[in-house]
Amino acid sequence: MSVLDGILEGVREDLEERKRSTSLADLQARVRDLPPTRDPLPAFRAPGVSIIAEVKRKSPSKGALADITDPAALAGQYEQGGAAAISVLTERRRFGGSLADLEAVRARVDVPVLRKDFIVEPYQLWEARAFGADLALLMVVSLEGSLLDDLYGLAVELGLTPLVESHTAGELERAVASDAQVLGINARDLTTLEVDRTVFKELGPRIPADRVRVAESGVAGPGDVAEYRGWGADVVLVGEALVRSGDPVTSVRDFIQAANA
């Protein structure tokens, strides 16, 4: 079983449990009372590089990363540093996240918020919207057949901006065909956890120029953000380097400045 298969197994078990405690109708009622979502595209399409800064407590590749007791406070610091959006890992078992984190972050910041999770069912998109997400991650590797298009369609219907993520040329072909405006290339192979940033160098240019190109994973410092920018990234998503930095405001600022110098 690959790392990703193991994660998905746990995700599906947790999902069944949440479905037992909160019905789809409950989520839908909650969504009806919400204000519209925030549109990330103007910031993502602005000149220079944008940063999506991630709230990430732990990961399958690195174990414990940071003891984040107040995810909203961290997100506020990211925003202060100039992040264009905040990514919140909501998966519980391997990443230590939750929908409560998502809700708390959304209430604290004014920038759009991404639900970063392993979304495989419509119910999770309703959850994303109900708990405040403006964007939702759709990973091509785990969405076979028409599921990618079905979930993409529902996300758009709910006002969410899908971030459609690929790691291989074949996945990217499907992602581009989905009409998604925001396309991510993850440098991390989720089946082996190996990170190779040059995957973006190779695949990034295959993303049509009118779409937003997001480089994900593997940033250790400002130089890596600058390199992604040089390879054509409009947006860079950073997790570990920010949660470990000790000074998130300055780190986000440095990342933006280095890439836009």
Ligand SMILES: O=C(O)c1ccccc1NCC(=O)[C@H](O)[C@H](O)COP(=O)(O)O
């Ligand atoms: O981070 C992991 O180890 C991981 C393992 C398996 C599936 C997903 C994983 N991470 C999710 C992400 O894509 C990253 O959190 C995100 O791109 C930021 O990466 P980084 O800056 O390298 O922390």
